[in-house]
Amino acid sequence: MSVQALAGVIFYVCITGLQNTVGESIAFGKNAKQSTTYRENDASHALNRTFSYTGSVTGPVISPWWEVDLRGYFRISIITLTAGKFYINMRNASVEVMDKDVSLCSDVQSEWCGNVSSTATAREEFTFTCNATFPVRFVRVTRRSTNYTYLAIGHVDVQGIGATKRYRSHYTPTANGKVSIPFLTTSAVTAGACGILCHKSHSCIDFSYSTTASTEANCMLTDKVVPQNSSGHNHWTMYTLASCL
Missing domain, CATH: 3.50.4.10 (Hepatocyte Growth Factor)
Structure with missing residues (x-):
């Protein structure tokens, strides 16, 4: 053929997961994207600690979002978001995990992991425990709104192990x-x-x-x-x- x-x-x-990734972010170097991009603050910056203070920033839209494709299936243990210099624009953001790309698929399984505090300050860390019962491929952060607003993330760390699916x-x-x-x-x-x-x-x-x-x-x-x-x-x-x- x-x-x-x-x-x-x-x-x-x-x-079958062959590699325990605890201690090393399974999101580092993977594909990140966001609803729009403000200036040079690309979605990938949120996965690189070099940019942890400026991070990723979307342009002003209704319910801006950021997402990383882990390019594999994982059992997620914890997700940590760190606020950067634009910390105000990470306040109240929600974190969820999914098995498929919500922009392409109609039968997505998702699990809410938690919300960032409404009083988040610069360099503050927020750690969420995810209890998804399905293998996860995507992590998404959304700042839901009814008016035009920004979403800014200093850094995202995802811990987990390879899943069997x-x-x-x-x-x-x-x-x-x-x-x-x-x-x-x-x-x-x-x-x-x-x-x-x-x-x-x-x-x-x-x-x-x-x-x-x-x-x-x-x-x-x-x-x-x-x-x-x-x-x-x-x-x-x-x-x-x-x-x-």
């Missing part, structure tokens, strides 16, 4: 693409077999497969969210995990 014919391949597998997973293929920083280069008979290897390694988030590369190095797995290399790789296809499943 050709790689092109595998564009709609769906894998049914069981993921039987689920349907679809990878979106991109022709001529190759992961930039593979943590494992191995062999696979088909792109589907390469995808199963990605699933079995809990840290894997995307993979690339080639029909012409050496049979010992035709499957590459990555755990890094970085720009993917799409030039000069005519016989490679990159597969990215879809969000709504």
Whole structure:
């Protein structure tokens, strides 16, 4: 079967968490986005302690939100939000966890974790215990309002361990693409077999497969969210995990 014919391949597998992440934020380096962005205060800044004082800031909208895709499924233990210099705009924000992307999916499971105090001050930390009974992939912070307002977050820390979940997973293929920083280069008979290897390694988030590369190095797995290399790789296809499943 050709790689092109595998564009709609769906894998049914069981993921088992292999790595205990307590002590290290499982959100660091993952994909963050927000409703809008104010100046240079990008959503990703809330995941990097270097920017913990300025953090991420949305533009003024009704009920602004911030979200991180953990690119895998986890049992969340605690989530800690730290207020930055724009602490007023983190007051009363709510924290929740979800199994799917609420902007794409209609059957999302969600669990409310808690609210930030209405008297939050700069550098104050708020720690929430989440009791979701389902494996979590997304963490969302929302400042619900009926008028235009900002949401500012100094830093977000998410603690948890890899979850076991039987689920349907679809990878979106991109022709001529190759992961930039593979943590494992191995062999696979088909792109589907390469995808199963990605699933079995809990840290894997995307993979690339080639029909012409050496049979010992035709499957590459990555755990890094970085720009993917799409030039000069005519016989490679990159597969990215879809969000709504």
